[in-house]
Amino acid sequence: MEFDYSPKVQAMQARLLAFFDQHIYPNEQRLHAEIEANRRAGNPWLATKLIEELKPLARQAGLWNLFLPKSSRAPEGLSNLEYAPLCEIMGRVWWAAEVFNCSAPDTGNMETLERYGTEAQKDQWLEPLLRGEIRSAFLMTEPAVASSDATNIECSIVRDGDEYVINGVKWWSSGAGDPRCAIYIVMGKTNPEAGRHEQQSMILVPANAPGVKVLRPLTVFGYDDAPHGHMEIELKNVRVPVGNLLLGEGRGFEIAQGRLGPGRIHHCMRSIGAAERALELMCQRAVSRVAFGKTLAQQTVTQERIAEARCMIDQARLLTLKAAYMMDTVGNKVAKAEIAMIKIVAPNMALQVIDWAMQVYGGAGVSGDTPLAMMWAHQRTLRFADGPDEVHRNSLAKLELSRHMKLPTDRVKMPVTRGA
Amino acid sequence: MEFDYSPKVQAMQARLLAFFDQHIYPNEQRLHAEIEANRRAGNPWLATKLIEELKPLARQAGLWNLFLPKSSRAPEGLSNLEYAPLCEIMGRVWWAAEVFNCSAPDTGNMETLERYGTEAQKDQWLEPLLRGEIRSAFLMTEPAVASSDATNIECSIVRDGDEYVINGVKWWSSGAGDPRCAIYIVMGKTNPEAGRHEQQSMILVPANAPGVKVLRPLTVFGYDDAPHGHMEIELKNVRVPVGNLLLGEGRGFEIAQGRLGPGRIHHCMRSIGAAERALELMCQRAVSRVAFGKTLAQQTVTQERIAEARCMIDQARLLTLKAAYMMDTVGNKVAKAEIAMIKIVAPNMALQVIDWAMQVYGGAGVSGDTPLAMMWAHQRTLRFADGPDEVHRNSLAKLELSRHMKLPTDRVKMPVTRGA
Amino acid sequence: MEFDYSPKVQAMQARLLAFFDQHIYPNEQRLHAEIEANRRAGNPWLATKLIEELKPLARQAGLWNLFLPKSSRAPEGLSNLEYAPLCEIMGRVWWAAEVFNCSAPDTGNMETLERYGTEAQKDQWLEPLLRGEIRSAFLMTEPAVASSDATNIECSIVRDGDEYVINGVKWWSSGAGDPRCAIYIVMGKTNPEAGRHEQQSMILVPANAPGVKVLRPLTVFGYDDAPHGHMEIELKNVRVPVGNLLLGEGRGFEIAQGRLGPGRIHHCMRSIGAAERALELMCQRAVSRVAFGKTLAQQTVTQERIAEARCMIDQARLLTLKAAYMMDTVGNKVAKAEIAMIKIVAPNMALQVIDWAMQVYGGAGVSGDTPLAMMWAHQRTLRFADGPDEVHRNSLAKLELSRHMKLPTDRVKMPVTRGA
Amino acid sequence: MEFDYSPKVQAMQARLLAFFDQHIYPNEQRLHAEIEANRRAGNPWLATKLIEELKPLARQAGLWNLFLPKSSRAPEGLSNLEYAPLCEIMGRVWWAAEVFNCSAPDTGNMETLERYGTEAQKDQWLEPLLRGEIRSAFLMTEPAVASSDATNIECSIVRDGDEYVINGVKWWSSGAGDPRCAIYIVMGKTNPEAGRHEQQSMILVPANAPGVKVLRPLTVFGYDDAPHGHMEIELKNVRVPVGNLLLGEGRGFEIAQGRLGPGRIHHCMRSIGAAERALELMCQRAVSRVAFGKTLAQQTVTQERIAEARCMIDQARLLTLKAAYMMDTVGNKVAKAEIAMIKIVAPNMALQVIDWAMQVYGGAGVSGDTPLAMMWAHQRTLRFADGPDEVHRNSLAKLELSRHMKLPTDRVKMPVTRGA
Structure with missing residues (x-):
């Protein structure tokens, strides 16, 4: 047992933090300004110039596709344990991950293609994704049914000669607002009569295929997250x-299971980065704001929250790192309890820390003048994205209870919902 | 002691609920559509046709200016205890209160004018406000200082002959986005050398006075709340x-104190209405949504939350009604502990209930497809609007502790910040 | 709607508080000393001299049997709403209620006899109970089964000629440790084949009947609550x-339902009294204890807890009073949601307030030097006595959900477990 | 970074668990019975035969003095990281640690002697302690002052020729009830005029020295923890x-600082063991208890708590292990934030888990029929033993804030109170 990051990871952390100091933090306001200018000009659904400018710099700095596991196409890939602390840093600014081609849902989609795609599929879609030239979306959740239970899914994929015909309505298809978004991975049912977990399949659908219609962007609290967007698609x-x-056919559930572990842990690391940023902002405000003759930092009520925040963040980070370690060493399947745990813990922790930070900022905290409100809104969605807390808690409890009921733990399934 | 609403109140509740069934709920989507259409057309800062249409109907139904305390200009005015359950109903839909000319900050501003204005001031500003022809804003909070401590305020009001000259920057001036907003009540300092609570004054500033500049709208979790708006104003x-x-001169703090009690209780009653609506939506979803072979309503984890929500709402309502009763019978000053309590309790309660409801809705809950996300964002601001929780808790604790220290309770001040 | 106690109640509160100042608080240490002396002498299961001394004084002061509802044998009985604030005061000291012949489970047993007993049963058992000459116990909960579900009960009551023959093991028979405890009300099954709620009956069993064996006292945390005691009985x-x-025969469930409402509300009022006492003790300590150069009362973290405690107590009291009011005006059956609510809210609230108070006292708080630890232990049992929180929450949720499912609310049963 | 226990530790865990299965769990009831028999016979303050029987077995099994850090007298000593998981196991049964000579406060006292004692002091007191022949106590906390602030301590140590004369009253002197308790380490002031942290000294006082008087045992929620005991001593x-x-002279604060780190982490590991045991008991009950036609384990409300318990335990364990690792690698001083964190986190976590377990057991959970109530009571004291949560949170917050104020972190002191 050992709790230090490896020298390799420490070096990459330093490089990534330096990149943040030089290129990310100084551009936070500029990105918002660019999107707002696009919006005022009539269309916020445009790739931002800023991110396109920064991508080559990240690439030059060796900070590109860091999420990639070791594989034939990525001999320099990182383990989950190595990537986790880097992913955390990217979570400090909501738009930063894309600069490093490490943003959801593209990372999950790339992993899915890498792991389950044919060589032809990889050439056509994985390569341009790895180069950051196109974007992708994952079409899983449906408005009509409780998608936390993947067996509810109604989208049909019916074979007709050399083609599949797809019919359905999906929503929360994140990233599909981006004009560069070229490919969708769609989950549907090829055989509604098969066994509960053999009905589903996944299929690649080009965004420009006839019959695809982006109905509308959804909002998260009041944010439309343009140009990324969360779209409803027919x-x-x-x-x-x-x-x-x-x-x-019939292997959609299996793919979903394979995809979800890493996706979840990435979200969680970013949640921890968001929480660290929020705590940093909270402390900065607390030492500088004076009310009733004292700084807020001098009030024990502020101190309690800062201390609790530190305890919560450090615990969540350790749990996430342990889950990453287990995914690397014993595999996602054996690590399913740990993955469920971080999925429950990290967003709830981040929400609490950000909420405390907002309270220290007062009105500024809920406005666009700090990143806190947007962070909070984003973290709030993670309490049901990739399976609601309740479903993960039930899975985890069943694993725990099975030890006392002499049940094989592999009968407990990980929840499969919207991909990461 | 008696816990039933009076027959008069019950009759008004019935009338108001009928109005909601007929005119408010059926128009919820239409209002959003109208604002969005304005936004797409280039300017969301327009009074909506819908609300202007409904106002005469409310007036005809005898549901106009219900917030008004009995007075010479309002012989039919209601007591706080009578108004509370009506105000609660209005809180079920965020824009409904304006239909009845009962929306913040106009109600607080009207009460301030009624109580502290000269006859000339009332003729010029109170009358058109009571008729719903103009809107108003309250300019208190400043971006540069912790405004939870009103003594921090920096805006200066300097006498120069027959005029006062005002300089300062204010923000969170709610309602100032509305083109009908004609009058501001501004809090500033006439004498920074006077005693801590004698430095401040309040002054009427027409929105179109030279030197007034609306700098920008602030957002609340992505919402700009157009056309109402929360503005930064120079x-x-x-x-x-x-x-x-x-x-x-020097009586600003005193006015603020008088104004805040009723304003706070109005906010709290609306919070309770919002929570009731959220619980209603939560139950409707829970009985109809099926996952893993059961409705969500059949899960004991859902049942626990519904039960806790009911307990929290009913307790908060009773506390609010008691505070209203005490304001009516022993006055705002004696009721200050109760007013502080509801200010702490109601928004926190509503946030928890709405959050549970959102979780039952999943993605729909944070989107614009239910009123929940917007409700949540609005309630979140109430944890610091009119004084942050922390300041109210300190005041309340000092009242409690003073009994054990033989201190006169009137030395504990109510927090004065942004008006309601 | 009106929130003041009636003049009659205010007068009785004053009298009761005066009695506490004169006879209860000054004797707190003496009672513990008497019990400990008995224990050291070999037998703590003796009625205390102190309480027997105080009972005539309470009677003289007109503070006797206050719990009694108006009836032929109690023309001066109080309503639930009138009794509630008096019962609250009694809850400030754990042994005080008995001084006024208002202690559980005797009050519930007396009400049961009054409401459901024959004249002969009343003459034999109710009269000496009303005079405070004997004590009683309620034998419901069984160690072998989850007694939160009364249909699980296994004790059998079998008719044999002119007698019933009773076999079973009961536990948590509170008060059965007292040598004056002369009569048990026993819940058992007369017909295990009948409908779910028609199997049970209640029967009177003299404590000295052959075949009755008190197996052992149970402890609550480390307290045996001698001489009252919580016994396991064969x-x-x-x-x-x-x-x-x-x-x-077959009416045991019906009696239990009738008995539980008032019993629960009595417990809850005492919980509120305990919480008030704890808050008082907390404030007294906070203003007098100095650490790191300040009193604990000056720390905002202490202030937050005092304020939250005040908010929680006042809300719980209002809810309890409303429930009492409804029991008086519309009956226990219609008030079942309110009764369930207070049963959930009051002990949880009291536990939190007492816990905060203990923390301010440090070691003294968990020891016998303050009443806090014993209070806490007692309140903790109330989270499952008379039905665990979880069962009450489920009932309450079903009532709430039934409105949205067009179900008759009278199909939701109140939980029936150990009597109050 | 690596999350597996070393093979050495895994082997010791296995050995210790086997010892528990063979000698500890089967004797749980016997120990209570022996103490109760002693109590009934008139004196519970006797060393139990059971523990004395088991000690040689533990020694033979190589499970003796495991807490010892490597040193000249303990060449086989363990690191904190190695000891932590073993200490956790010992925490599963409240009396188990003594069997392995690893119980507080003896471990802390032995470490203090080892680190700060002269050879003569070690020969006289450390050796018999290491052999388990005598017991010891740590006399720090005083009833008259807030001992969370060590500068409040009033006990005086005055030099008079070749002797020191000690006067004071101490309480919560744990272990001083044991007749084998032969030596006290006493904290007092040798120079009340010196600097804030140079006034205190520590001195060895034989329990049988003239002038030492054990005034009384204190109770913890009704438990006197005989024969160990928590004594008030004059x-x-x-x-x-x-x-x-x-x-x-004047180095008492320094010794306290050195002593507290390991003591705290031991407590925390035991807290984690207690929580694991409680979760295990909770699951066992949940799968076997049926109410309303289902096992409690089938209710999602039970599942939520089990899942949350697992998340909380695993996070707290990781944090404790990391703190242990840092103490081993960078020293207690640098690890002070981590030590403060576990001190806050572990007992609060354990209390929550045990409370949930108690609720599943109902009445049995608060009685002596499960270990839960006693566990809870013990954990509750840890929220102020060795410094209350509030003091640790303040220290931790100051460390966090100091980064934003450019303050040296070594100006933040660890709280010094009752030793572990």
Whole structure:
């Protein structure tokens, strides 16, 4: 047992932090300004110049595709344990991960393609994604049913000769607002009569396929997160070649399971980064703001919150790192309890820390003048994205109870919902 | 002791609920659509046609200016205890109160004018406000200082002959985005050398006075709340006649104290209405949504939250009604502990209930498809508007402790910040 | 709606508080000393001299049997709403209620006899109970089954000629440690084949009946609560005349329902009294204890807790009073939601307030030097006595949900467990 | 970074768990029975035969003095990181640690002697302690002052020729009830005029020195924890040779600082063991208890708590292990933030988990029929033993804030109170 980051990781952390100091923090206001200028000009759904400018710099700095696990196409890939503290840093600014081509849902989609795609699929879609030229979306959740239970999914994928015909309505398709978003991974049912976990399949659908219609952007609290966006999308008699199917009919649930572990841990590391940033902002405000003759930092009520925040963040980080370590050493399947735990713990922790920080800022905290309100809104969605807390808690409890009931733990499934 | 609403109140509740069924709920989507259409057309800062249409209907239904305490200009005015349950109903839909000319900050401003204005001031500003022809704003909070401590305020009001010259920057001036907003009540310092609570004065500033500049709208979790708006406003050498001063130099703190009690209780009653609505929406979803073979309502974890929500709402309502009763019977000053209590309790309660409801809705809960996200954002601001929780808790604790220290309770001040 | 106590109640509160100042508070240490002396002498299961001394004084002061509802045998009885604030005061000291013949489970047993007993049963058992000459116990909960679900009860009551033969093991029979405890009300099954709620009956069993064996006292944390005690009792072929049955075979559940409402509200009022006492003790300590150069009262972290405690107590009191009011005006059955609410709210609230108070006292708080630790232990049992929180929350949620499912609310049963 | 226990530790865990299965769990009831028999016979303050029987077995099994850090007298000593998981196991049963000579306060006292004692002091007191022949106590906290602030301490240590004369009253002197308790380490002031942290000294006082009087045992929620006990002790003109002083006059605070780190982490590891045991008991009950037609384990409300318990325990364990690792690698002083964190986190976590377990057991949970109530009571004291949560939170917050104020972190002191 050992709690220090490896020298390799420490060096990468230093490089990434330096990049933040030089290129990310100084541009926070500029990015918002660029999006708002686009919005005022009539269309916020444009890739921002700023991020496109920064991407080559990140690449030059060796900070590109850090999320990639070691593989034939990524010999320099990192382990989950190595990536985790880097991903955390990226979580400090909501738009930063894309600069390093490490943003959701592209990372999850790239991993899915890498792991389950054919060589043809990889050439066509994985390569431009790895180069950051296109974006992607994951179409899983549906407005009509409780998608926390993946067996509820209604989107149909029906074979018709050399094609599959897809019909359904999806929503919370994050990233589909971006004009560069070229490819969707769609979850649907190829066989509603099969076993509970063999009905689903995943299929690649080009965003410009006839029958695809982006109905509207959804808002998260009042944010539309343009140009990324969370879209509601109709698929009406969309036809794709049979070669677009991933892995095989009836294997959608299996792919979802494989995809979700890393996706979840990435979200969680970013949650920890967001919480660290919030605590930093909270302390900065507390030492500088004076009310009733004292700084807020001198009030024990502020001190209690800062201390609790530090305890919560450090515990969540350790749990996330342990989960990453287990994913690397014993595999996602054995690590499922740890993955469920971090998925429950990290967003709730971040929400509490950010809320305390907002309270110290008063009105500024809920406005656009600090990153806190947007952070909070984003973290709030993580309490049901990739499966609501309640579903993860039930899975985790069943694992715990199974030890006392002499049940095999592999009968407890990880929840499968919107991909990360 | 008696816990039933009076027959008069019950009749008004019935009338108001009927109005909601007929005119408010069916128009919820239409109002959002109208604002969004204005926004797309280039300017959301327009009074909505819908509300202007509904106002005469409310007036005809005898549901107009219900907030008004009995007075010479309002012989039919209601007591706080009578108004509270009506105000609660209005809180079920965020924009409803304006339909009945009962929306903040106009109600607080009207009460301030009624109580502290000269006849000339009332004729000029109170009358059109009571008729719903103009809107108003309250300019208190400043971006540069911790405004939870009113003695921090920096805006200056300097006499120059027959005029006062006003300089300062204010923010969170709610309602100042509305083009009908014609009059501001501004808090500033006429004498920074006077005693801690005698430095401040309040003065009437027409929105169109030279030197007034609305700098920008602030957002609350992504919402700009157009056309109402929360504005940052610069006052640069703004000149108004000396007759615009309210009550007298150095009496700003006193006016603020008088104004805050009713304002706070109105906010709290609306918080309770919002929480009731959220619980209603939560139950409706829980009985209809199926996951893993059961409705969410059948899960004991959902049941626990529904039960806790009911306990929290009912307790908060009773506390608010008691505070209203005491304001009516022994006055705002004696009721200050109760007013502080509801100010702490109601928004926190509502936030918890709304959060549970959002979780049952998943993605829909944070989007614009339910009123929950906007409700939550609004309630979150109430944890520091009119004084942050922390300041109210300190006041309340000092009242409690003073009994054990043989201190006179009237030395504990109510916090004075942004008006309601 | 009106929030003042009636003049009659205010007068009784004053009298009761005066009695506390004169006879209860000054004797707190003496009572503990007497019990400990008995314990050291070999037997703590003796009625205390102190309480027997005080009982005539309480009677003289007109503070006797205050719990009694108006009835033929109690023409001067009080309503629930009138009794509630008096019961609260009694809750300030754990042994005080008995001084006024208002202690559980005797009050619940007396009400049961009054409401459901025959004249002969009343003459034999109710009269000496009302005079405070004997004590009683309620034998409901069983160690072998989850007694939160009354249908689990296994104790059998079998008719044999002119007698019933009773067999079972009961525990948490509070008060059965007292040598004056002469009569038990026993819940058992007369017909295990009947409908779910028609199997149970209640029967009177003299404590000295052959076959009754007190197996042992149970402890609550480390307290045995001698001489009152919480006993485990074996009933082995105990025979009583058929006339000892209450109301009729199969009506045990019905009696339990009738008994539980008032019992619960009494517990809750005492919880509020305990919380008030704890807050008082907390403030007294906070203003007098100095650490790091300040009194604890000057720390905002202490102030937050005092303020939250005040908010919680006042809300819980209002809810309890409203429940009492509804029991008086519309009956226990219609008031079942309110009764469930207070049962959930009051002990949890008291536990939190007492815990904060203990923390301010440090070591003294958990020791016998303050009443806090014993208070806490007692309140902790109330989270499952008379039905665990979880069962009450489920009932309450079902009532709430039934409105949205068009279900009749009278299908939701109140939980029936150990009597109050 | 690596999260597996070393093979050495895993082997010791296995050995210790086997010892528990063979000798500890099967004797849980026997120990209570022995103490109760002693109590009934008139004196519970006797060393139990059971523990004396088991000690040689533990020694034979190589499970003796495991807490010892590597040193000249303990060449086989363990690091904090190695000891932590073993200490956790010991925490599963409240009396188990003594079997392995690893119980507080003896471990802290032995470490103090080892680190700060002279050879003569070690020969006289450390050796018999290491052999488990005598017991010891740490006399720090005083009833008259807030001992969370060590500068409040009033006990005086005055030099008079070749002796020191000690006067004071101490309480919460744990272990001083044991007849084998032979030596006290006493904290007092040798120079009340010196600097804030140079006034205190520590001195060795034999329990049988003239002038030492054990006034009474204190209770913890009704438990007297006999024969260990938490005693109030008067020191009246107690004279000891000058050679009994530890380290030197004015160095008491320094010793306390050195002693507290390991003591705290031991407590915390035991807290984690207690929580694990409680969760295990909770699950066992939940799968076997049926109410309303389902096991408690099937209720999602039970599942939520089990899941939360697992998340909380695992996080607290990781934090404790990291603190242990840092103490080993960078020293207690640099690890002070981590030590403060675990001190806050572990007992609060354990209290929550135990409370949930108690609720699943109902009445059995608060009685002596499960270990839960006693566990809870013990954990509750840890929220102020060795410094109350509030003091640790303030220290931790100041460390956090100091980064934003450019203050040296070594100006933040660890709280010094009752030793572990």
